[in-house]
Amino acid sequence: MYTLNWGELSVSDFLQHYWQQKPVLIKAGFKQFVDPLTADEVAGLALEDEIDSRIVSNLNDDWQLHSGPFTEFDSFGEKNWTLLVQAVDHWHAEAAELLNPFRFIPNWRIDDLMVSFSTPGGGVGPHLDQYDVFIIQGQGKRHWRVGMPDASLQQHCPHPRLLQVTPFTDCIDVITEPGDILYIPPNCPHEGTSVENSLNYSVGFRAPSQKDLINGFADHLLDQNLSGQRFSDKNRQAAESIGAITSADLQQVKQLVSAMANDDALLPHWFGEMISQAKHELDINQPDPHYTSEEIAEYIEEGSVLTRVGGLRSCYYQADNNNEILLFINGDKVVVPATELATVKLLTDQDKLSAADNLIFCQSESRLQLLTQLINQGYWYFTE
Numbered sequence: 001m002y003t004l005n006w007g008e009l010s011v012s013d014f015l016q017h018y019w020q021q022k023p024v025l026i027k028a029g030f031k032q033f034v035d036p037l038t039a040d041e042v043a044g045l046a047l048e049d050e051i052d053s054r055i056v057s058n059l060n061d062d063w064q065l066h067s068g069p070f071t072e073f074d075s076f077g078e079k080n081w082t083l084l085v086q087a088v089d090h091w092h093a094e095a096a097e098l099l100n101p102f103r104f105i106p107n108w109r110i111d112d113l114m115v116s117f118s119t120p121g122g123g124v125g126p127h128l129d130q131y132d133v134f135i136i137q138g139q140g141k142r143h144w145r146v147g148m149p150d151a152s153l154q155q156h157c158p159h160p161r162l163l164q165v166t167p168f169t170d171c172i173d174v175i176t177e178p179g180d181i182l183y184i185p186p187n188c189p190h191e192g193t194s195v196e197n198s199l200n201y202s203v204g205f206r207a208p209s210q211k212d213l214i215n216g217f218a219d220h221l222l223d224q225n226l227s228g229q230r231f232s233d234k235n236r237q238a239a240e241s242i243g244a245i246t247s248a249d250l251q252q253v254k255q256l257v258s259a260m261a262n263d264d265a266l267l268p269h270w271f272g273e274m275i276s277q278a279k280h281e282l283d284i285n286q287p288d289p290h291y292t293s294e295e296i297a298e299y300i301e302e303g304s305v306l307t308r309v310g311g312l313r314s315c316y317y318q319a320d321n322n323n324e325i326l327l328f329i330n331g332d333k334v335v336v337p338a339t340e341l342a343t344v345k346l347l348t349d350q351d352k353l354s355a356a357d358n359l360i361f362c363q364s365e366s367r368l369q370l371l372t373q374l375i376n377q378g379y380w381y382f383t384e
Helices: 011-017 039-045 093-102 210-223 247-261 267-275 293-301 338-349 355-363 365-376
Strands: 024-026 053-059 062-067 081-085 110-118 133-137 142-147 155-159 162-165 170-176 181-184 190-194 198-205 306-308 314-317 324-329 332-337 380-382
Touching: 024 170, 039 081, 039 110, 062 155, 062 162, 093 110, 093 198, 142 181, 170 181, 210 267, 267 314, 267 324, 267 332, 293 355, 293 365, 314 338, 324 338, 332 338, 332 365, 338 355, 338 365, 355 365, 365 380
Parallel strands: none
Antiparallel strands: 024 181, 053 062, 053 081, 081 110, 110 198, 133 181, 133 198, 142 170, 142 190, 155 162, 306 380, 314 324, 324 332
């Protein structure tokens, strides 16, 4: 269990003065930090086909990017390379616990845990990210430089798949040690170079772009076969030029598009389904054969504990004065009565359900059926 030590800050101070505004170093943010996995374990994950990994190397300004899975690492030498493994929280339960101290930000905003192992001199070069990130220093030390957003910076590609940024002025220049946490807002240039063999843990956040949102919304309309209203212009005047698209025409189009986006009955269904979908593969193992609800009830009554599969995205929406809750789990939607808010919060706010927590599911047949469905999908599993 990791507890975030804010020092002189607090969560409210951080959100008010730093979140999406300026970078900050939280010195010894995790006191007496112990790495949840070893460098060898990180390398082992990079051997797997299902796991997204890459190596960035730099020898005499010759930047190279290699995509996993990997079969060996000796050929990269002992310096100037970094192994990055995405979505480690999907595959390593102990590492996934590093996300919990940052859950003062809602579930739908948290993306995944990336883990990197770097040799001396290793890094990915100066670059920008379009999302917030907390970078936790594990074993070893790393030299970090971070700047403020600067519109004059130019991005360039020293390798076709590697985007970097021109030299920047730093506002943070520090050697991070185990347990230090560096927060970097979007569009702040930064560069980390390993001083010695080191591990870093990056807690990234989802920041969908307008393009992502529009594409996702359009896909939802197609999937649901929703065409909405059609263009209408019953008050049209005779055209002065038949080739012209007028400002009035565009205003009508704008109103037509915005009316659908402003549909409060439609928007939460689409957004919840989209934002709860995992971007990376989950380590799901469905029970075979599937459990019956009677069997689930037996396990619960015997005091069994449930654990949520790593990386599973779950959230809910409840409109004001509404008599139903929309529960979203890995892109699926379940509609439950408003009286089930406590049950929904168990499934979205906790990654482990104790024997005492689970008793609530035996108090209602519908709750038990919902839990049975989630367990048979491999989303929750018994650990004790």
